[in-house]
Amino acid sequence: MEKVGISVAQISPEYMDREGSVEKACRAIEEAGRKGAKLIVFPETFIPGYPYWRSVTPGFRWAEYMVEYQKNSVRIPEDISPLFDSAKEARINVIIGVSELDKTPGSLTLYNTVVFIDSEGNFLGKHRKLMPTHGERMVWGLGDGTDLRTYKTDVGNVSGLICYENHMTPFKSLLAVMGEEIHAALWPGYWVAEKHTANKRRFNPEKDKIWSCDIDAAVREYAFETQTFVLSANMYLPSDILPEGAFDIAAGGSSVVNPSGLYLVEPVIDEEKLIFAELDPEERLATKAYFDCVGHYSRWDVVQIVYRARKNVPIEVVELKSEEILSSKAIEEAVKSYGISLKRVEELLNELLKALKERTIII
Secondary structure (H helix, E strand, C coil): CCCEEEEEEECCCCCCCHHHHHHHHHHHHHHHHHCCCCEEECCCCCECCCCCCCCCCCHHHHHHHHHHHHHHCECCCHHHHHHHHHHHHHCCEEEEEEEEECCCCCCCCEEEEEEEECCCCCEEEEEECCCCCHHHHHCECCCCHHHCCCEEECCEEEEEEEHHHHHCHHHHHHHHHCCCCEEEEEECCCEEECCCCCCEEECCCCCCCHHHCHHHHHHHHHHHHHCCEEEEEECECCHHHCCCCCCCCCEEEEEEECCCCCEEEEEEECCCEEEEEEECHHHHHHHHHHCCCCCCCCCCCCCCCCCCCCCCCCCCCCCCCHHHHHCCHHHHHHHHHHCCCHHHHHHHHHHHHHHHHCCCCCC
């Protein structure tokens, strides 16, 4: 990793408008590229915006918003192809949050997703939020373990997590072991929790302290705990854009943190701004020399990570072959023990496998 200019796009999407939000993202990508940035990060669900209406009542109003949200969510990659063109033209890597419309046949489920694009305009991959938070479970499905990974780019190994995933120590540890150097933390805003985390309100810069939002602790601890640069991209939307009774927390709050947990750019509150900073790898080297969570400070003989990179699918067809079963030592011993001929066992197995093949085995 070498010194690199980066950008965080604290800009408002064209709310609930897929095409408009894509166009605005493209303009930001092009501007960041012109100003020398090699990586730009956008907030959670920038396209088409976060569902701040998720707790709106009565139910029929929620359903109206939800249907509109489905219509403006994106199929990946076809609905966001202009982003790939802009990334290639600007020679800049892009990490952006979207509401994804599933392409599984028969499904119209949405997922809270972060998309990774390299500076040559290639789609690197995506990550679906593993556990939507509280009322988000009425909007999005659950991701799986197949896409929790890092991506090698010309600015270093990058990855990203969405909202409260950035509080999850096992996820942080896994990405650290995978070699993450630059982390994108995507959020729907900046808030103050009064007495407990379930009671949130929009951050007010005139009276609230930066540390009164848990994001301050999350991004700084993520950086220090994993010795990564953290680019925190937080949504900003004026309150008057949101419907009455909405979950109004979109106060911005984007920041950049170095591997020692120190702000390079402090949280930017209540304004649209294309944020720029320079990441110096010397700062990561110095931190790693003192505290290396993957190397000299780790104790993998005491605590290890179990990672199940398995796709969450409704049907899995398992094909079994009699010769594979018969080749096992346990079968040979059983044949000898019960005095049954191997040929007879093979005949029985073939009959059983034929019967099983006629129906789907769901694991």
